[in-house]
Amino acid sequence: MTAKRKFNIGDRVSVVDKTTLFHHRTQKFTRGQSGVVTEYRPEWVIPEDEAFDPAGNGRKEPFYIVRFKQDDLWPDYTGHHIDTLETEFSESWLEPATSKGKR
Amino acid sequence: MATMQYDKLLTKVRNLSPEERDVLDSPYTIPNELYAALRSVLHDVGGQPDTPQPYFLKEEEDWEMNAYLTSECLAWRGAWNSEMRRRRENDLGATEYFGLPYYARWITGAAKALVDEKLITVDELSAKIDEIRERLEAKKK
Amino acid sequence: MSTRHDGHGHGEAPGEFQIATKVSEFEILELAVRELAIEKGLFSAEDHRKFAEWADGIGPHGGSKLVAKAWVDPEFKQRLLADGTKACLEVGIDWLQPTGSGTPSDYTFFYVLENTPKLHNVIVCTLCSCYPRPVLGMSPDWYRTPNYRRRMVRRPREVLAEFGLHLPEDVELRVHDSNQKSRFMVMPMRPEGTEGWSEKQLAEIVTRDTMIGVALPAPNRKSDTKTETLVSGGRRR
Numbered sequence: 001m002t003a004k005r006k007f008n009i010g011d012r013v014s015v016v017d018k019t020t021l022f023h024h025r026t027q028k029f030t031r032g033q034s035g036v037v038t039e040y041r042p043e044w045v046i047p048e049d050e051a052f053d054p055a056g057n058g059r060k061e062p063f064y065i066v067r068f069k070q071d072d073l074w075p076d077y078t079g080h081h082i083d084t085l086e087t088e089f090s091e092s093w094l095e096p097a098t099s100k101g102k103r
Numbered sequence: 104m105a106t107m108q109y110d111k112l113l114t115k116v117r118n119l120s121p122e123e124r125d126v127l128d129s130p131y132t133i134p135n136e137l138y139a140a141l142r143s144v145l146h147d148v149g150g151q152p153d154t155p156q157p158y159f160l161k162e163e164e165d166w167e168m169n170a171y172l173t174s175e176c177l178a179w180r181g182a183w184n185s186e187m188r189r190r191r192e193n194d195l196g197a198t199e200y201f202g203l204p205y206y207a208r209w210i211t212g213a214a215k216a217l218v219d220e221k222l223i224t225v226d227e228l229s230a231k232i233d234e235i236r237e238r239l240e241a242k243k244k
Numbered sequence: 245m246s247t248r249h250d251g252h253g254h255g256e257a258p259g260e261f262q263i264a265t266k267v268s269e270f271e272i273l274e275l276a277v278r279e280l281a282i283e284k285g286l287f288s289a290e291d292h293r294k295f296a297e298w299a300d301g302i303g304p305h306g307g308s309k310l311v312a313k314a315w316v317d318p319e320f321k322q323r324l325l326a327d328g329t330k331a332c333l334e335v336g337i338d339w340l341q342p343t344g345s346g347t348p349s350d351y352t353f354f355y356v357l358e359n360t361p362k363l364h365n366v367i368v369c370t371l372c373s374c375y376p377r378p379v380l381g382m383s384p385d386w387y388r389t390p391n392y393r394r395r396m397v398r399r400p401r402e403v404l405a406e407f408g409l410h411l412p413e414d415v416e417l418r419v420h421d422s423n424q425k426s427r428f429m430v431m432p433m434r435p436e437g438t439e440g441w442s443e444k445q446l447a448e449i450v451t452r453d454t455m456i457g458v459a460l461p462a463p464n465r466k467s468d469t470k471t472e473t474l475v476s477g478g479r480r481r
Contacts, residue, residue, distance in 0.1 A: 149370030158386030178348030
């Protein structure tokens, strides 16, 4: 059941910026951004498949929590430099960190 | 909708659009940028510019809890699942997604799912709606 | 009354409710879907009743109990932080209820986020309104609004300020966008002035908003008073 994970806690990763249609759960504001893996999450059917199968069948992937600096996500962030945001990705949405984000 | 005059309904539908928006009425052609914006998945609202609004709690109506329960029971027994429900809320389109109260989005999506999955037919659904409306209105009198 | 959104909404109810004297079309649609589903054997009336009974029993009191217990019992706190779903069983919350495999919408991956003097957590679901129902009950209506979903990720300190919560500059504000299968609850810090309090007394000040992260518990604060209640017809109470 548990395939080997591609990423480890502490790894710097980027969120893939690819075309999406109809349904997915990878927020636009994370695309092309880089952050750090902070938690592993269990393998589960990816939402892109689950959303189209009444029985909830589909491809399974491990999930990860990634932490971003708010300053990186929003050019006009009005909070403080130490503020962060965490959200979750299935493995195929992540790649080893490229540069510091594309935007 | 049997309870509304046709013209009155048409006017209401026509006025649903937000006051400030790009006018779109099936244009002959659109640029790629607009197409990208149009196919952006509706629920992905995080970070969109918005102004402070008062936050409310609403007194729960019976149908709202029932919409939750019916949606969950349908998923429990395999007619759909919660990710399909969320996808179907997107599939309602912008006007209904942002126009319907929260649980009305759920139950409208559920009705559509049952039709799409061929578990019920549209005419069964509309007949049932008319039957129930009559029953409830008789009870209110 | 116009239902058009003016972009300011000063004192305007966000939308128009079905007029109470008429039968609600939403009530009709829900009943139609439910009756057809039961007639076709998609689920049973008993399923609906059983789910309703479970839903009646959930609420923020579940989370309050977890936090209060963690405040007085450091070992329980460690267990709660290590495996939220499992630790819930100790206060009688079973994430596998009511179906035997959990609710369809909540999954069973529950994580507790601990506030510290240097870290404040807050939850949002920008994509829908994912919320840890088994421990907090149904989400408050404002939590589900596109407005909260839009702004909490990008202007979190401003939204918190609207709730009356002003965090110092040296406290990291961490927003958790609950976008997949994980469900989160914030464990606030135990406030001063509660020394010697019983678990039951402590639970009373752990309100829903403190577990979402938009408020802090205080000895004299036993309810979330920031938001107003709308009743049918859009009137305020």
